[in-house]
Amino acid sequence: MSATPVLALRGVSKRFGAVQALTDVELEVHAGEVVALVGDNGAGKSTLVKTIAGVHPIDDGVIEWEGKPVSINRPHDAQGLGVATVYQDLALCDNLDVVGNLYLGRELLRRGVIDEVTMEKNARELLSTLSIRIPSVRIPIASLSGGQRQVVAIARALIGDPKVVILDEPTAALGVEQTAQVLDLVERLRERNLGVILISHNMADVKAVADTVAVLRLGKNNGSFPVKDTSHEEIIAAITGATENAVTRRAGRRTAEAAK
Amino acid sequence: MSDTSKTVKSDTTKAEKTEGVVEAQNTVAPADDPTAAPVSVVDPRLLVREEGFKGYITEFKRKVKGGELGSLPVVIGLIVIWTIFQLKNDLFLSADNLSNISYFLSATGMLAIGLVFVLLLGEIDLSVGSVSGLASAVFAVFVVDHSMNPWLALVLTIVTGTAIGALHGWFFAKIGVPAFVVTLAGLLAWNGLMLWLLGSSGTINLPSDSGPIKLFGQNSFFMDQAIIGAYLLAGIAVVLSFIGNFGEQRRRRAAGVPFRTNGEILLRVGLLALAAFVSAYVLNNASGVSNALVIFLTALVIVDFVLRRTTYGRKVFAVGGGIEAARRAGINVPMVRITVFAISGGFAAVGGMFFAGQTAGASLSAGAGDTLMLAIAAAVIGGTSLFGGRGTVWSALLGMLVIQSIRTGLDLLNMNTSIQYMITGGVLLGAVVIDSVSRRSQMAAGRG
Numbered sequence: 018m019s020a021t022p023v024l025a026l027r028g029v030s031k032r033f034g035a036v037q038a039l040t041d042v043e044l045e046v047h048a049g050e051v052v053a054l055v056g057d058n059g060a061g062k063s064t065l066v067k068t069i070a071g072v073h074p075i076d077d078g079v080i081e082w083e084g085k086p087v088s089i090n091r092p093h094d095a096q097g098l099g100v101a102t103v104y105q106d107l108a109l110c111d112n113l114d115v116v117g118n119l120y121l122g123r124e125l126l127r128r129g130v131i132d133e134v135t136m137e138k139n140a141r142e143l144l145s146t147l148s149i150r151i152p153s154v155r156i157p158i159a160s161l162s163g164g165q166r167q168v169v170a171i172a173r174a175l176i177g178d179p180k181v182v183i184l185d186e187p188t189a190a191l192g193v194e195q196t197a198q199v200l201d202l203v204e205r206l207r208e209r210n211l212g213v214i215l216i217s218h219n220m221a222d223v224k225a226v227a228d229t230v231a232v233l234r235l236g237k238n239n240g241s242f243p244v245k246d247t248s249h250e251e252i253i254a255a256i257t258g259a260t261e262n263a264v265t266r267r268a269g270r271r272t273a274e275a276a277k
Numbered sequence: 278m279s280d281t282s283k284t285v286k287s288d289t290t291k292a293e294k295t296e297g298v299v300e301a302q303n304t305v306a307p308a309d310d311p312t313a314a315p316v317s318v319v320d321p322r323l324l325v326r327e328e329g330f331k332g333y334i335t336e337f338k339r340k341v342k343g344g345e346l347g348s349l350p351v352v353i354g355l356i357v358i359w360t361i362f363q364l365k366n367d368l369f370l371s372a373d374n375l376s377n378i379s380y381f382l383s384a385t386g387m388l389a390i391g392l393v394f395v396l397l398l399g400e401i402d403l404s405v406g407s408v409s410g411l412a413s414a415v416f417a418v419f420v421v422d423h424s425m426n427p428w429l430a431l432v433l434t435i436v437t438g439t440a441i442g443a444l445h446g447w448f449f450a451k452i453g454v455p456a457f458v459v460t461l462a463g464l465l466a467w468n469g470l471m472l473w474l475l476g477s478s479g480t481i482n483l484p485s486d487s488g489p490i491k492l493f494g495q496n497s498f499f500m501d502q503a504i505i506g507a508y509l510l511a512g513i514a515v516v517l518s519f520i521g522n523f524g525e526q527r528r529r530r531a532a533g534v535p536f537r538t539n540g541e542i543l544l545r546v547g548l549l550a551l552a553a554f555v556s557a558y559v560l561n562n563a564s565g566v567s568n569a570l571v572i573f574l575t576a577l578v579i580v581d582f583v584l585r586r587t588t589y590g591r592k593v594f595a596v597g598g599g600i601e602a603a604r605r606a607g608i609n610v611p612m613v614r615i616t617v618f619a620i621s622g623g624f625a626a627v628g629g630m631f632f633a634g635q636t637a638g639a640s641l642s643a644g645a646g647d648t649l650m651l652a653i654a655a656a657v658i659g660g661t662s663l664f665g666g667r668g669t670v671w672s673a674l675l676g677m678l679v680i681q682s683i684r685t686g687l688d689l690l691n692m693n694t695s696i697q698y699m700i701t702g703g704v705l706l707g708a709v710v711i712d713s714v715s716r717r718s719q720m721a722a723g724r725g
């Protein structure tokens with residue numbers, strides 16, 4: 018793992034009208050590291066992702082890319098740096114077909130003209146590695162199921178040559194087999210020395226693939242733990258906001274069990 | 278002529294002949310995992326089209342049920358319209374009348390091309406009629422009042438139209454004024470500017486013996502009416518389509534993705550050849566192919582290419598399909614919006630020059646009346662959706678065929694403008710109803 022993080026947030030804040038969605042958030046992602054970002058509903062995880070991806074520019078703080086401060090004001094800026102994002106709300110164009118969506122914004126060209134044939138060939142190969150069955154790569158996204166769309170959105174992030182991949186609840190709509198494939202994929206991304214930010218509510222998934230867990234609570238950092246040395250309970254406690262003592266850890270465990 | 282159905286068809290060409298559901302044949306091994314069994318990319322539940330003619334019929338029925346009407350309603354409409362008028366007046370299908378239709382449809386057709394771009398964004402441009410009128414006035418002022426070279430004046434006129442469109446686009450994209458309101462303001466303001474320019478003289482007559490006005494005029498024909506001219510055009514279209522289709526088939530086959538069968542390509546090229554050569558024969562029986570029509574068709578081919586094969590066209594469709602998704606894909610949405618309105622303004626100016634060519638002058642009534650409505654109606658009747666993201670520029674041609682047929686037919690029957698307005702209004706409403714209904718059934722069939 019390299020010393021300088023490929024992506025670092027320093028004291029990032031974001032406000033929506035009267036809602037302070039993020040307050041002084043710190044986050045570091047190194048190359049070859051999977052950082053799980055966890056927190057309750059409304060904790061600000063998606064907002065954080067969108068600030069990195071350039072959908073919502075930050076109000077305060079600094080985003081550092083490979084050690085240097087950068088300004089990310091548009092999605093285009095983030096893509097230029099090498100950030101690929103799978104949004105929780107997917108953000109696909111309903112009227113375009115699967116191939117069109119996969120390559121949207123970075124179509125392959127052949128003599129200045131969109132190279133549909135190569136794009137279609139690559140799309141089929143990519144989708145088959147994710148074990149998803151799609152009726153045809155030439156039908157509009159509107160006719161796919163929720164999980165199929167999610168896989169298309171994930172595959173989209175792998176096209177191009179990203180350095181950091183952000184996955185906002187990528188397995189929320191997926192079946193057992195596809196979830197396993199996505200977790201495999203996350204591991205492959207790590208092997209390729211990419212930085213990965215994975216948002217998930219599923220602690221088993223987080224423990225299975227993440228190196229570091231960063232907890233967000235009410236828009237603020239609430240601890241960052243190496244997965245190896247941290248118990249399930251400690252993470253749950255940080256998410257729910259219980260402080261670090263035996264009693265609240267027990268309470269946290271109980272709420273976790275009750276939630277199951 | 279339209280290629281909208283292409284993408285759906287092409288994936289299902291390599292299927293076994295069986296009834297109903299067939300196990301699909303296309304399997305691809307996962308790229309980086311040689312040990313895994315090949316995974317079928319194609320869902321086995323997908324209904325695969327049967328081979329041969331029967332397959333076409335089944336697929337066709339399925340598509341119509343699913344709301345993918347394509348150009349079916351307009352073709353049926355055209356047949357009905359032509360039959361009715363022919364029964365009422367047997368001059369209707371005469372070569373001279375059909376030649377008339379083909380000439381007069383190109384001016385409004387140019388406006389409709391620009392509108393297709395705007396409709397693809399799910400927006401509307403109400404100013405195209407006024408801009409076309411203003412364009413003819415600007416051209417007349419340049420040529421007659423300032424004795425400018427007419428070709429230079431033509432270029433400057435088109436630049437003016439494009440700039441006006443870009444201005445509308447800027448107010449819409451950057452300030453956030455609804456396009457409907459911006460272009461409604463434009464409808465009034467540009468008409469006012471035209472009246473002001475023509476103010477003192479009223480109508481400016483343009484020299485029609487040379488320059489663009491001659492080119493766009495009624496007596497200017499491709500290759501000076503040479504018989505071979507029309508067949509040459511038809512031949513070029515057929516050969517290009519043949520080469521294009523088989524070239525694509527070869528590349529797709531080499532890449533291992535589904536491709537069109539020889540039979541399908543021959544059928545498509547054959548239908549195109551039939552339409553092209555019959556048209557050429559009919560127009561040759563009159564006086565040949567008007568240059569205005571040739572320019573209109575060339576514009577259609579180029580614009581169709583831009584929309585389907587270039588990244589710019591893909592951006593237009595993407596913005597029409599989902600603004601937020603397009604933005605997050607790194608597309609500069611304001612740029613797309615501004616350029617689309619600029620294109621609409623540019624084509625409106627070209628259309629205005631065609632009108633000037635028809636009348637050899639710039640008049641106070643240019644671009645007024647039903648011009649705007651007809652252009653919108655043409656695009657929608659031709660099958661471009663008002664809801665954005667779906668359509669092709671060929672709808673400008675198909676829609677104008679319908680509209681111009683109705684106008685010419687009613688003229689032949691000596692019906693006056695009042696009847697014409699009512700009938701065209703009814704046809705527009707019908708087209709919008711078909712658009713809305715087919716959108717509803719598309720949503721029900723999961724293709725919303």
Ligand SMILES: Nc1ncnc2c1ncn2[C@@H]1O[C@H](COP(=O)(O)OP(=O)(O)OP(=O)(O)O)[C@@H](O)[C@H]1O
Binds near residue numbers: 033057058059060
């Ligand atoms: N575009 C927006 N405008 C106004 N408020 C917003 C916007 N997006 C998010 N918020 C607010 O910011 C807070 C954080 O929302 P966010 O979507 O980041 O939560 P999350 O951690 O992703 O939750 P979940 O687990 O449910 O996805 C919420 O209170 C939400 O209401």
Ligand SMILES: [Mg+2]
Binds near residue numbers: 063064105
């Ligand atoms: Mg979220």
